[in-house]
Amino acid sequence: MSLVRAEHLTKTYRSGEVEVRAIQGADFVIEPSSFVAFVGPSGSGKSTLLNMIGCLDHPSSGTLTVLDTDIATLDRRAAAQFRGKHIGFIFQDFNLIPVLTVYENIEYPLMMVQEWPLEKRRAQVKRLLEAVGMADQADKRPDQLSGGQKQRVAIARALVSDAKLVLADEPTANLDRDTAYRIIELMKRMRDEFGTTFVFSTHDPKIMSEAEVTFTLEDGKIASRADQKEAHHA
């Protein structure tokens, strides 16, 4: 059973007078609990693809099914509900809410999106804080954290509502190399611990080598698919 399935997926949009074909007939499948990277140079369509998988954007044609839901059928509200329930996001710039503490940032999706009861919320946030190694920083504000710590909080926030799929657009772009590796390792560990599928984009060759499945994008087309797991097994 596939978690994400794309068939003849295209996305075109207008930029002024010019029609941009961001994704052109992409076909791919992402399996549950996998660790997948979309790689390619800037403008190759990585972010557009992640936006569509994350139900932030609709395809122009073709079909994209996420968790057995054709995302083209979701209206704005339904898409938000779907994201809140099933998808977590990690951003390049961390995008933590500056007025909230680490604890509150992680709690936000449970409180403002899912509306979990307080006790259940508290237990889940504590669990995630410990999982990402930020339990001792719970009361700090984002501006008191390093880049790596911020991204750990972002990972915890993405996982806190038991998301089946976490999308990370260039999650290591603003981090130094050592921190970037630690973040990727943490994401892998979270995948192992929670069984969540991680899909991230990167143009860093060393980071992309950490992915188990790599889709290479060139000019909006999937140029190749590499399965490191199978390669390792072979």
Place this chain on the structure above:
Amino acid sequence: MLNVLKFAGRNLLRYRRRTMLTLLLIVIGMVSVLLFMGVTGSFKAMMIGQFTDSVLGHLEVHRKGYVASIDNLPLNLNMKAGMIGKVEEALKGIDAVEAYSPRVKFGAMFSNFSETTSIRVNGIDPERETATTPLMRGRLTEGRKEGALVGRGEVLIPILLARGMKTKIGDTVVLVATNLDGSVNGKTFVVAGILESITGPGGRDGYIHIDDARALLRFQEPEVSEFAIRLKDFSKLDRVTEQLRRALAGLTNKEGKPVLEVHTWADLSPFANLARMIDVMTLFIKIVLVSIVLVSVMNVMIMAVYERIREIGTISAIGTLPGRILALFLSEGLLLGLIGTVAGTLISLAIIYALNIWKITFAFGQQQDLLLAPALATTDVITIAAMVVMVAVIASLQPAWKASHMDPILALRHV
């Protein structure tokens, strides 16, 4: 909802200085309006009280056409015995009426045997007049402070007349009046009291006993120029006026038209126009307050949305529903309005309390040392507070709507 309010509160604290400035504007606006309403309301109520409780009563009943020619004090428009009985019957049938006083009004010549001048004379029943216009006795600068307001053979004269005619308490004077049939009659009176002037009608009014008035005018039967009426509750003036009009509507002439008119104090006093002007000024002050709140809250909320576009994109991406984002920004406006309202109300009440302790006096026309006693009606405070909070929420509506309908992709790309 509590979580939304908590989050909104945090967001307001993010830009403390801007929030404080906006709150300051709302507080200044609230304090200005409430103080203006408190002071002018007190002034208005006091002045209305002066007119109604010392001269006019709350309502008056006259023969139709009497008020239109009141400057002439026409004797031919007096109510006759039958009509008087019916009016009294109607007044007794209305529970809201506390007291009423029949009056005979006429123009007369006032002579101290060496000089003569004109005077408007009111023939009154002292007990009923005291019950209807309880502040009348308070206008006596000289004369007895207890017992009947005016006895038979006595006259109360206005201070301007007393000064001009060099007349004092105990002096004998003559009142000369023309009867309805054109004959002239005179009667001597002893000055029993000197009345303080009052701005508006009544500044040249003297008072004698109603029986003396009837004797001076040689009435064959009791006649009354007007009935002054005092209500138990002044706030029910409009309702009682209508009730009385309906009760008297049965008294008609040969053509079937009503022969009596009911006038409120406002119909009879020029101060009513000043009172209306105060109401209009209050309305303008309220409009200014609404504008201040609207512009300041809208400005701060537009800035808040603009500065948090990426954050809006983030919370939208992680699944916050558009309605929740709308509620979040509306809550920020609501909190601004609520905090500003509470602070503004508390400061206003403190200032009004201080003004009442300091006992500020002022002069109005001929009247000196009127005590300013500002007060705020609970309904006024609630109305203004609700208006400010509502306007604050309305001012947040457009920015909140914009935030809730933002495309998360564009918002996340915003630099």
